[in-house]
Amino acid sequence: MKFKSPPVNSLSLDFITEFCIGLEKLENNRECRGVIFTSAVPNIFSSGLDITEMCGKSMEHYAEFWRAVQEMWLRLYGSNMVTVAAVNGSSPAGGCLIALTCDYRIMVENPKFVIGLNEAQLGIVAPFWFKDTFVNTVGHRVAERSLQLGSLHSASEAHRLGLVDELVPEVKLQEKAAAVMAQWLALPDHARQLTKSMMRKAVLDRLVAHREEDVQNFVNFISKESIQKSLRMYMEMLKKKKR
Numbered sequence: 061m062k063f064k065s066p067p068v069n070s071l072s073l074d075f076i077t078e079f080c081i082g083l084e085k086l087e088n089n090r091e092c093r094g095v096i097f098t099s100a101v102p103n104i105f106s107s108g109l110d111i112t113e114m115c116g117k118s119m120e121h122y123a124e125f126w127r128a129v130q131e132m133w134l135r136l137y138g139s140n141m142v143t144v145a146a147v148n149g150s151s152p153a154g155g156c157l158i159a160l161t162c163d164y165r166i167m168v169e170n171p172k173f174v175i176g177l178n179e180a181q182l183g184i185v186a187p188f189w190f191k192d193t194f195v196n197t198v199g200h201r202v203a204e205r206s207l208q209l210g211s212l213h214s215a216s217e218a219h220r221l222g223l224v225d226e227l228v229p230e231v232k233l234q235e236k237a238a239a240v241m242a243q244w245l246a247l248p249d250h251a252r253q254l255t256k257s258m259m260r261k262a263v264l265d266r267l268v269a270h271r272e273e274d275v276q277n278f279v280n281f282i283s284k285e286s287i288q289k290s291l292r293m294y295m296e297m298l299k300k301k302k303r
């Protein structure tokens with residue numbers, strides 16, 4: 061699945077809806093046993109949640125958007141397929157979450173590319189299921205420090221921390237992703253799928269059990285004037301950076 065929503069593959073409601081539909085089609089296709097996620101936008105894997113979906117909109121819109129974000133994560137983290145992220149660009153916040161939610165992460169070894177859950181830098185808080193996914197990948201200590209500081213890690217640092225599994229030169233990315241996929245698909249599906257489910261079930265169940273509460277927390281948090289102000293300032297900063 062190649063993300064192609066220029067300029068930065070931000071995760072808008074439309075993007076997320078298409079992502080979920082695409083994933084469901086693949087999940088229902090018996091001939092498809094694995095998916096590689098990558099980007100068709102140069103230098104960007106995904107810039108994370110589309111901030112304009114969380115700024116200046118109605119409470120109803122925030123609730124609809126957040127349910128879609130939850131749905132995307134539930135489908136991807138709970139997927140029966142082998143999922144490989146071929147990270148060929150920067151991947152902050154929600155973009156990093158997509159990578160973390162996959163079974164394996166390969167990143168291009170470009171010192172300019174960054175990845176991480178930088179929510180704290182925007183004055184927002186990564187929800188518990190982002191945190192759980194992060195902890196399950198890198199362990200509690202690394203996740204705690206990285207989340208509190210809202211760190212964006214270079215590709216080499218992300219590799220050292222275990223946030224990504226492998227680094228490759230850009231030209232080798234697709235070949236490496238295909239080789240990893242072949243290695244994972246060599247196992248019997250039922251054994252791999254049951255093992256994956258056993259490892260991820262508690263974290264998935266936790267969101268399913270608290271889904272509406274999580275939507276309400278998000279809506280209350282994001283609609284606070286202080287949070288709206290932080291997000292507006294962040295968007296202005298992104299725009300000014302260009303000039």
Ligand SMILES: CCCCCCCC/C=C\CC(=O)SCCNC(=O)CCNC(=O)[C@H](O)C(C)(C)COP(=O)(O)OP(=O)(O)OC[C@H]1O[C@@H](n2cnc3c(N)ncnc32)[C@H](O)[C@@H]1OP(=O)(O)O
Pocket residue numbers: 067068070071104106107108109110111112150152153154155178179182184185186187277278281282295298299301302
């Ligand atoms: C109690 C429960 C509480 C729950 C709280 C909420 C939890 C929310 C969880 C997740 C949050 C997120 O995912 S927020 C998104 C975080 N993303 C970022 O911080 C990345 C921001 N973007 C960048 O750093 C850079 O754009 C880039 C490194 C990704 C690319 O840099 P580049 O120089 O190539 O491009 P530009 O910066 O010039 O950007 C081009 C264009 O795109 C706009 N843009 C960028 N990112 C976003 C985004 N995430 N959403 C919307 N729009 C974005 C940027 O403003 C530029 O627009 P213009 O061309 O109009 O200027």
